[in-house]
Structure formats: C-alpha cells, structure tokens
Amino acid sequence: MKTRATALNPHNRFQPIATDREVDDGWYRDPEDEFNPDSVATEVILENARTIISRNSSPDVPFDQSINPYRGCEHACIYCFARPTHAYWDMSPGLDFETRLIAKPNAAARLREELDRPGYRVSPIALGVNTDAYQPLERSQRITRQVLEVLSDYRHPVSIITKGALILRDLDLLSGMAAQGLCSVRVSLTTLSNDLKRSMEPRTAAPATRLKMIRQLSDAGVPTGIILGPVIPFVNDHEIEAILEAAARAGATRASWIMLRLPHELDELFQDWLRRHFPQRAEHVMNRMRDLRGGKSYxxxxxxxxTGIGPYSDLIRQRFTKKARQLGLNLHEAELLRVDRFRRPGGEQMALW
Incomplete structure (x- = not known):
C-alpha cells in the first residue's frame, strides 16, 4: 500500500461479528478491483467535541492533562501505541487509523470554556500525545494552531510531542510562550535511516528534517528535547548512541526513551510489518519482545x-543513560513549566457571564 505502513484492517475487538469481504488466494489481482487498491485516500470526519481536555493519573507519564486535536494519524507509524484506540470509534486500528481521521474543529472554543471555569486548576497540558497534533491534516485544518493561540492568550503552560515539521509554522507562538517559561517541545526521533523511516513511519518528516526542527526550535529559545521511542530490538537499537549525538549537535537539551509496546491489535499489525520488511530476523525480534514482557508480547x-524488564531492558537503559550524560542531555522526564502566569484574558469575572 503506497505511503501507508499497513494494508491490513484487523477486526474491531468491540464488534461481535467479523466479516471477510473476500479471500485472496494470491493467484489473481485485478488492478481495477476496489477491494485491492494501490493506495487509499485520506477521509476526514468532523467531530463536535463535547470536552477537549483529557485527564489521567498514570504514574508512567509526566503529565495529567492532554489535548488531542485529532483521532487517528496520517503519519502512519506502524508501531503507534494509539492504534488500538481507533476501535472505540468502530474503526480498525490498521489502515483505518491511517486513512479515516477524525478532526475536532471546535477544540479551541471548548478549551476556552474549560479554562474559564472557576474551578479549573492549572497544570501543564500535553498537546498531541495520543496522535500527532502536527500530522499532515493540520496544514488545512489548523486546529492545533487555534488551540495554541488560546493557550497563549491564557498564558497556560503546554508541552508538545511531535515528529511533524509543520510545528515550525507556529514558531512565533512557541517562542513567545517559551520566553515566559510556558512551552517545551519533544521531537520524536526514532532512526537516522531514511530507508527505515520510509517503511516504519511513511508520512513523517525525514530524520534530517527533524534534526533541523530541533535546531530551529532551540535557536528560537524553545526548550527542545527528543524522545527515542520506540526502541525496537534488532531494528533500531543499534542507533541509540548515534541518535543522541545527532540530537545534541542539533541543540536538544533533554532526552528520554520508550521500549516498543504492542497492545491489542498492534501486536498483529507490527508482526505483519516485521515479516514483510525483516523476514530473517522477525522471530528473533519477537522472542526478545517476549523476554521483555514476561513471556508475552505485551x-x-x-x-x-x-521499558520492559530483564537484562535487555537494563542494557538499553545503561547505554542510553551513559551516552546522554556524556553529551550533557538532561534525563528528567519533563520541563519545569510555569503555572503562576495563568490569567483569563477577560478577567476573572468572565466566567460569570
């Protein structure tokens, strides 16, 4: 499937009935067959969001509030832990996740409403965690830009995780917020190989472009770090030191890592990708994944x-920590963003109207 990570659409685990539209025995493929296209156009569904701030109490993440302007992601990363969430919307975590996207055009309006509530308590908002806020769809929808404008008006702290070069469009907002201690960015940097990037993250910015993003963000005064995630055994784990060195040269000041996660349908999708692109080492990779997860895929x-458990996890942690410290990269999970600058643009009484 051209420019897509997978052509599979695994059954939605919330649907009691599964239907196969056809069985392909491999003997014949009609190029005009609508069920076997070479590529699939992106479909955008508009959703009138009732709320926009999501909250969590997970000890594994350094934030308790987040905003996701979109559901699904056109970046099409095969390893994305968010793929299984697409099943909640009666769509498949496979090709549907990459091609059937949901946008929230009223996100900024909902955000203003929530920030104006008298009982709202300020803590940093993570923007674009479940799916990338700067995926290609943002170029036309501009929802992330609108959300940032609201956060800037309210002087609300925000952290961003992205692998999309479109973030540089909003450098005016980000640099202004960063000057007030209100903004930080993490660039997801998974490989320095263009070939691996093309198969694993087909619609993302090239590795060299992401390094330029780090440089331009840093030069604009935006605290910028990287997330090396996921680390995939025998696929990109040999690049750890090189990635950290490249990021540090580009101006990154912080770094963290995440091991590959394979929840729900992602297990099937990733293993199919692995057999297609790395057939000789596929079983080796999965055996190591089971070692990390107590005998299971996840x-x-x-x-x-x-991070997983066991000797391999310990080795990755030691390698990452040693190199990051040599390069002067901070290993803390989150920037210390200011919460004392928060204000409501119309004054504290606006919530009464």
Missing part, C-alpha cells in the same frame, strides 16, 4: 510497560 503493568 505487559500493561504500570512501571513496566514503557
């Missing part, structure tokens, strides 16, 4: 799901 236990 373990969702807090404290384990992000």
């Amino acid at each position: 373990d969702a236990t807090f404290g384990r799901r992000m």
